[in-house]
Amino acid sequence: MxxxxxxxxxxxxxxxxxxxxxxxxxxxxxxxxxxxxxxxxxxxxxxxxxxxxxxxxxxxxxxxxxxxxxxxxxxxxxxxxxxxxxxxxxxxxxxxxxxxxxxxxxxxxxxxxxxxxxxxxATRARRLRELKDKHNWKGVIAGTRKTTPGFRIVEKYAMLVGGVDTHRVDLSSMIMLKDNHVWATGSITNAVRAARSTGGFALKIEVECRTEAEADEAIEAGADIIMLDNFDGNGLISTAKKLKDRYAGKRMFLIEGSGGLTEENVSSYFGEGVDVLSFGSLSQSVxxxxxxxxxxxxxx
Structure with missing residues (x-):
């Protein structure tokens, strides 16, 4: 290492x-x-x-x-x-x-x-960072908010020492809309609209999407980051490319992959069009x- x-x-x-x-x-x-x-x-x-x-x-x-x-x-x-x-x-x-x-x-x-x-x-973060560098992937490896109550500052700090991104540190850092937000408001569009009304221009909005159709709705609603959740490597890369091609010159957004990522399979997710890969395992089961x-x- x-x-x-x-x-x-x-x-x-x-x-x-x-x-x-x-x-x-x-x-x-x-x-x-x-x-x-x-x-x-x-x-x-x-x-x-x-x-x-x-x-x-x-x-x-x-x-x-x-x-x-x-x-x-x-x-x-x-x-x-x-x-x-x-x-x-x-x-x-x-x-x-x-x-x-x-x-x-x-x-x-x-x-x-x-x-x-x-x-x-930090050790797991360093291994993931080195895998990214080895494959010359230009995207970002990030942790998640799945941290230990009362100990988050140490765990996020350790991610930085290991050379990866902390993702959002807390609920005030970025607006992430997951399935529960969508179900509670009725649609992705409603959730994004409500988030923008309070977060303003200063906070990015990320939307968790389970399908390409949901990603389309999130992009049209103005989301800044599209999280494609629980896609396999080929599915993530393929969907990311289609979305980036479809909205080229029309919308600016990042694609994040999350769910099911491990040190063993992460290289299959390294692809053009994928901007971020986030790991709950950076702070869980370490x-x-x-x-x-x-x-x-x-x-x-």
Whole structure:
């Protein structure tokens, strides 16, 4: 797996409230007394963060913030977005954490849980990005809003570290009209009209379509993005081409494919006319990357 492109410091993207999210993890894990911390006390210690499975490192700002809030300091040996392998001994030194023994253990589990999931998402994202590049497909690989409640900011951040698009981050980012919206309003046309009346010119409107006829209606209604849902690869490419040809010079829109996409079959969806492929699996059913944090034995 190749090394990442240079994306810069992605922590600058994070909203002003992200540190409160980190605080909530610590609050959840220690709601009253820290009994284990009483045992180990306040001695100065060093703990080593080991990566125990191959993957892409993601979640560095969140890991740093966990330990900052418990008065510890992190020293990294790898950069965020870097791929690592545990090697022959089964573990790779990724970082050192310096602080009081009690504080190291306060931050340990919230930090590791976050890092394991974020790195798992970034690893899958990197593989998908490399498949796209290998096949010279010019479209966009994206995640979806199928994220973990309370953890979305980390999961979307990890997609960016892995080199893919976040799609819409929340309900306020873009107007996506799915089957339930259409059924509730009576037609695709009615749903798009209502969406445009409130979203105005600033928000794009995407419509989920199950057939070419539904796509035609969405395009005629003024949708910006047509999601062809649960098409196979040949069907998606064929329908995308027909729609683009039919409305050439008349309407501007993007074609998105979604539903049933996997790492194994994605290459069959890479085709001219397909602009976006979105994956719920970027944030669902993702294998975590195994990390451990080991306090070093005290010298006698």
């Amino acid at each position: 190749s090394q990442p492109s240079t994306y810069g410091d992605l922590s600058h993207l994070l909203p002003t409230n992200w540190k409160k999210t980190v605080s909530s993890w610590l609050d959840e894990d220690t709601p009253s007394f820290d009994y284990g911390g009483f045992v180990v006390g306040e001695t100065d210690q060093v703990a080593i963060l080991y990566g125990k499975a191959p993957g892409v490192l993601a979640g560095v700002p969140f890991f740093d913030e966990v330990f900052r809030q418990v008065d510890c300091r992190v020293e990294w040996f790898l950069k965020e977005g870097e791929f690592f392998s545990p090697g022959e001994n089964g573990r790779k030194e990724v970082a050192k954490v310096h602080g009081h023994a009690r504080n190291l253990l306060l931050g340990e589990r919230p930090a590791l849980n976050m890092l394991a999931r974020a790195s798992g998402i 294998p975590h990357i195994d990390f451990s944090l080991k306090v070093q034995p005290r010298q006698k």
